[in-house]
Amino acid sequence: MRTVGLRTRVTAVFALGALAVSAAIAGTTYQLVRTSLLDERERAAVRAATLDGSLVRQGLSADEPDIALVLRNLETGETRRPLVRTDGAWFSRTADAGFTPAVSRELRQLVESGTPAVQRVEVRDDPVLVVGVPLQDGASYYEVTSLAELRRTLAVLATVLGLVALATTLAGAAVGSWASRLVLRPLGEVAQAAGAIASGDLSARVARDRDPDLDKLALAFNAMVDEVSARSEGDRRFAADVSHELRSPLQTLSAATSVLARRRQDLDGRTGSAVDLITAEVARFEQLVTDLLELAKTDRPAERRPTDVLALTRAVVGSRGLPPDVVESSAPSALLEVDPRRYEQLLVNLLDNAANHGGGAVRVAVRVQDDGLVLEVDDEGPGVPADERELVFDRFARGRAASARGGSEGTGLGLALVAQHVQAHRGTVEVLDRPGGGARFRVVLPGRPAAVPA
Incomplete structure (x- = not known):
């Protein structure tokens, strides 16, 4: 109820x-x-x-x-x-x-x-x-x-008194509605600021109020946001600094493994296998550092602008070597106010996840509605167990789903980045069962349809 x-x-x-x-x-x-x-x-x-x-x-x-x-x-x-x-x-x-x-x-x-x-x-x-x-x-x-x-x-008097009682009731309801809006306005401002902070805008604050009781709420909330912002900024800088410092030795390792890889034919079988293993792990480590840098940037608010999400989707799908008919849409174009960089990144990560763990994407559906965008990416893998559908969006998540869906060559941050990009748009992401087998990742991004340029 x-x-x-x-x-x-x-x-x-x-x-x-x-x-x-x-x-x-x-x-x-x-x-x-x-x-x-x-x-x-x-x-x-x-x-x-x-x-x-x-x-x-x-x-x-x-x-x-x-x-x-x-x-x-x-x-x-x-x-x-x-x-x-x-x-x-x-x-x-x-x-x-x-x-x-x-x-x-x-x-x-x-x-x-x-x-x-x-x-x-x-x-x-x-x-x-x-x-x-x-x-x-x-x-x-x-x-x-x-x-x-x-x-x-007396009948006329009763009618008049009844109408007066009805008018008084309606007036009381109007006063109640006005009073509730006045009393709940600070809570609405707090909720709005909290939503902005959740989407990455750590500059959002609640305006001070002349009422001393409500002003305490604004001061406490703003102090909490300042503390959270300071800690988040510190974590972001730490992750960025660590990732940046790791890049120099990684580049050296990558150059060394490239030299070894070019001379693999001169090596014996066991040494060549070791070189292949080192080369793969160095590449994986480089991707991990790249993902960490990207994750450090996700705390920033989404930069929305009019974007043809359908054209961007087709471009990303083509860059991943998938056939054009994988993309499904009922419209020739789909203009929406989104952050194109974040949208491209989350779609790339979903496609990579399908390739690494689900046998590749078999369907990418794009639907633009009056209140936003619905993106669905289907694969033909074993799917995700119901009790692990929330865990797959955690950082470095490992479980039965990851094992059953095809190995561990990923960094464990791809779906976490998807969740962060979706949260920056104040959207939702979920895992469903694909009809006929496999997993379906559904992303809902709220936003206004953009006007077609004149």
């Missing part, structure tokens, strides 16, 4: 925090407003019902009261429905529209006992407020007030 990034988690925490706070505020606000509006509507309904009840009481005090007429004279508007109950019968100013069932038995008993009462119920799925007022001679007056408008008002 993929781990969620720190920036995403920080943003989510801010968003959830904003959602929780806004939801709590919105819920509290809704409840307070709802309670306040209901209480206010109830007080207004009680006052109106009490006033109307007094008018009905006066109307019923006549000798022959007309209850329907008394109710029609009341100004109750469209939201209040007056009802009178006397001698077990209901009276209304219009035909019963279904409001008498809204008066519950408990409410009726309470009012008929002489106690005013209020109750909230629903009539045909609409909320109403029933107010009961006792009259003379056991009669009672009821006023049914519709709360539909109040329900609509």
